[in-house]
Amino acid sequence: MPEPRLDQPRGARRGGPHYDAEAFGRFAETIARFIGTARFLVLQTVVVIGWICWNVVVPQSWRFDEYPFIFLTLALSLQAAYAAPLILLAQNRQTDRDRVNLEEDRNNAERSRSDIEYLARELAAVRIALGEVATRDFIRSELTHHLEQMRKEAERPV
Secondary structure (H helix, E strand, C coil): CCCCCCCCCCCCCCCCCCCCHHHHHHHHHHHHHHHCCHHHHHHHHHHHHHHHHHHHHCCHHHCCCCCCCHHHHHHHHHHHHHHHHHHHHHHHHHHHHHHHHHHHHHHHHHHHHHHHHHHHHHHHHHHHHHHHCCCHHHHHHHHHHHHHHHHHHHHCCC
16 A cells, blocks of 8 residues: 555545446446346346256256245346346447547547648649659750750851
8 A cells, every 4th residue: 555645635434345447347347248148148047947847847946036036026126127237238338448449539530631731732832843843855846956056056057
């Protein structure tokens, strides 16, 4: 535990147990992921059918939850009571991750847009600069023109 600092106020003190919210969130997501699978539905169906068959078929002394299966109803209600908040917690965490990813995507898109605009301006500047550059054909035609003028002047009597 770090040494308490005298130049900072104490943190809020809460009574009761302390837990790692991140670890609990990961646990909730794991449970929610499992509850949302076909494997879980098949497993739960097998358990319920087995429960009902046991309490109907076996001798009276071995039955632990006779019709109308109050204990089974209690177990399924308890499961639902815990599953719903765990699923909501997992959804909230996913929403938070989606929000962060969306913000990163927006930032990346903005950077990409800025880069594209910069490159478009640079390309326009290169095109303008190339428009001002003399091409090989232009220089040849100018040299040919000047050479012809020099020949004409040389042929002219002085």
